[in-house]
Amino acid sequence: MLNSLMIVDDSATMRKIISRVVEMSGLVFGRMEEASSGTEALEKLQAAPVDVVLCDINMPEMSGSELVRRVREELPKCNGTKIIMVSAESCQDRIENLMAAGADGYITKPFTPEKFQQELAKFVTV
Amino acid sequence: MLTETCLKNVLLDSVREVFETMVFMDIEEAAEPCMAVNGNVLLSSITFKGRLEGCIGICCTEACACQIASNMIGIDPDNNITSEHIYDAIGEIINMVMGKVEMRLEGDYGPLKASIPSVTTGLELRSNLGNRAQRYNVLLNLEDMHTISLSLICRENDV
Numbered sequence A: 001m002l003n004s005l006m007i008v009d010d011s012a013t014m015r016k017i018i019s020r021v022v023e024m025s026g027l028v029f030g031r032m033e034e035a036s037s038g039t040e041a042l043e044k045l046q047a048a049p050v051d052v053v054l055c056d057i058n059m060p061e062m063s064g065s066e067l068v069r070r071v072r073e074e075l076p077k078c079n080g081t082k083i084i085m086v087s088a089e090s091c092q093d094r095i096e097n098l099m100a101a102g103a104d105g106y107i108t109k110p111f112t113p114e115k116f117q118q119e120l121a122k123f124v125t126v
Numbered sequence B: 001m002l003t004e005t006c007l008k009n010v011l012l013d014s015v016r017e018v019f020e021t022m023v024f025m026d027i028e029e030a031a032e033p034c035m036a037v038n039g040n041v042l043l044s045s046i047t048f049k050g051r052l053e054g055c056i057g058i059c060c061t062e063a064c065a066c067q068i069a070s071n072m073i074g075i076d077p078d079n080n081i082t083s084e085h086i087y088d089a090i091g092e093i094i095n096m097v098m099g100k101v102e103m104r105l106e107g108d109y110g111p112l113k114a115s116i117p118s119v120t121t122g123l124e125l126r127s128n129l130g131n132r133a134q135r136y137n138v139l140l141n142l143e144d145m146h147t148i149s150l151s152l153i154c155r156e157n158d159v
Helices: A012-024 A036-048 A064-074 A092-101 A111-122 B006-023 B062-073 B083-109
Strands: A003-008 A029-036 A052-055 A084-085 A105-108 B027-029 B040-050 B052-061 B118-121 B136-142 B146-156
Touching: A003 A012, A003 A036, A003 B052, A012 A029, A012 A111, A012 B062, A012 B083, A029 A084, A029 B027, A036 A052, A052 A064, A052 B052, A064 A084, A064 A092, A084 B006, A092 A105, A105 A111, A105 B136, B006 B062, B006 B146, B040 B062, B040 B083, B040 B136, B062 B083, B062 B146, B083 B118, B118 B136
Parallel strands: A003 A029, A003 A052, A052 A084, A084 A105
Antiparallel strands: B027 B136, B040 B052, B040 B118, B052 B146, B136 B146
């Protein structure tokens, strides 16, 4: 069975760019969802969990770190969902805090298809 | 304070990495600008705070920003590119440049807290950092098709 993926970013352009680079990575997903906010992501995940979430950090209304916390606390059906943060921030302390809050991986922008392949292959059936 | 040469190299290395990875275009310091940066120009900027504070900006023509957005998204610049794509793409460029600058300066200045990027029309990055601030400007050629103006204004803090 093919894996499912959700891209969470408030920028529609960034969602397109990430989606393109995921396709370029050669990984195939049976279902690709998008959410433009943490709230929309929570609603969609509640309705239908995915295998992997690619999540921005700096979003209005709900930050990526808040979304990670809420998925882990409020959505037990997403226990198996891996959350990979995608951000230009590269401060090691912030990355460690996100991992401690429940994120499973971190991809720093700018990114290459190879970087996505490397990070996603840890969690999906290739 | 890091020397002007060191800060300039940090900026240039960061910009090169972002453009080569995400825009798939070479960018180099311009001995001679290949195009004038005037007319309809966009300024994408971001501010940062910490032991070093200031702002970074890139200024380019709308045509250049359209080419950048087109390459990043992978769609034809003559069709389907919207203003939203263009503004988002060059906002994201300065956001990534900031991330790379922070990574390269973290050893000297510790973590920096960056703002959300903003994109406006305009030509010159200005700040209210006062007389202690240093300013660096450099012109870059994007594959001899477009010229981009890159600016950094910064000052050290005792924080």
